[in-house]
Amino acid sequence: MRIDELAQAAGVASTTVRLYQTKGLLPGPRVVGRTGFYDERHLTRLRLIQRLQSEGFSLAGIGRVLDTWQEGRDLDALVGAERGLDALIGRRTGTTLAPAELAERLPAEALEPEVLARAVEVGLVEMTDDGRIHVPDVRFLEVGPAVAELGIPVPTILDEWAELRQLTDQIATRFVDLFEAHVVPDGGLDRLGDDEVRGLAGDLGQLEASARTILDAAFDASLARRAAERLDALVGRGLTAELDAKKAT
Numbered sequence: 298m299r300i301d302e303l304a305q306a307a308g309v310a311s312t313t314v315r316l317y318q319t320k321g322l323l324p325g326p327r328v329v330g331r332t333g334f335y336d337e338r339h340l341t342r343l344r345l346i347q348r349l350q351s352e353g354f355s356l357a358g359i360g361r362v363l364d365t366w367q368e369g370r371d372l373d374a375l376v377g378a379e380r381g382l383d384a385l386i387g388r389r390t391g392t393t394l395a396p397a398e399l400a401e402r403l404p405a406e407a408l409e410p411e412v413l414a415r416a417v418e419v420g421l422v423e424m425t426d427d428g429r430i431h432v433p434d435v436r437f438l439e440v441g442p443a444v445a446e447l448g449i450p451v452p453t454i455l456d457e458w459a460e461l462r463q464l465t466d467q468i469a470t471r472f473v474d475l476f477e478a479h480v481v482p483d484g485g486l487d488r489l490g491d492d493e494v495r496g497l498a499g500d501l502g503q504l505e506a507s508a509r510t511i512l513d514a515a516f517d518a519s520l521a522r523r524a525a526e527r528l529d530a531l532v533g534r535g536l537t538a539e540l541d542a543k544k545a546t
Contacts, residue, residue: 300326303335307343308393310426314343320356322346322363351391351420351433392438393431402438406451415452419459472508476501 304311317323323342326333342363349359400408407413416422421441423431432438444454480500 298335298340300333300335303339303343306340307347309343309347312426317343317346320360322356322360391431391433392435393425393429395429399430399432403442404445404451406445407441412451412455415455419455419462421455421458468512469508472504476504480504 298306300311300314304314307314314323318325323339323346326335326339328334346359346363349362350356394402396408407416413422417424421432421434421437423433425431441451441454445451481497
């Protein structure tokens with residue numbers, strides 16, 4: 298593939314491909330004459346970079362991740378490891394829509410310039426080079442309008458998402474720390490073979506699935522407890538007001 302074909306296959310601009318090369322994130326092409334050619338290995342790596350960006354990694358952070366995976370291994374081995382990681386973080390499904398298409402799925406308030414800018418800031422949407430809007434996780438196109446229909450303003454929803462993301466980052470860090478402390482062998486990844494690294498990726502996926510179940514159970518218990526406490530308080534105030542009214546009559 299030429300650079301334009303690679304960019305089209307990955308859904309990015311050619312300038313983005315060049316940026317990744319400049320940053321050392323993407324290997325250079327095979328040059329024949331004066332033309333550079335890319336292959337599926339470049340496309341796989343490019344898609345991984347995009348996935349990591351959607352997960353909140355900076356370009357510098359992505360560089361460190363890729364350096365760790367690639368140290369002592371050739372590009373073919375790295376592609377295999379990347380596919381394992383891609384399978385782990387690939388459960389999210391994104392979509393790219395024209396502004397008119399997005400307007401059909403979101404409250405009108407969500408498309409106000411300042412609100413849209415805030416959505417970009419907190420990572421819920423991304424503006425593409427061709428003027429469309431990329432939503433990294435389509436679940437927000439379903440949940441966001443449903444929450445807004447309850448009467449909660451969209452700016453408030455975005456602020457709450459930003460706060461929630463900080464909390465979930467802290468929780469995720471705890472699980473990753475557990476993985477590094479008790480699952481990753483002493484000495485880190487540097488001395489492991491490719492099969493062992495892929496095995497660790499599978500172990501990380503297993504921990505992720507367990508963590509999801511634990512968090513669901515913990516949140517269900519917390520929500521039930523808090524809701525019951527609040528309901529008791531509301532009922533208590535209601536009964537007190539009713540008794541006071543009867544005494545007054």
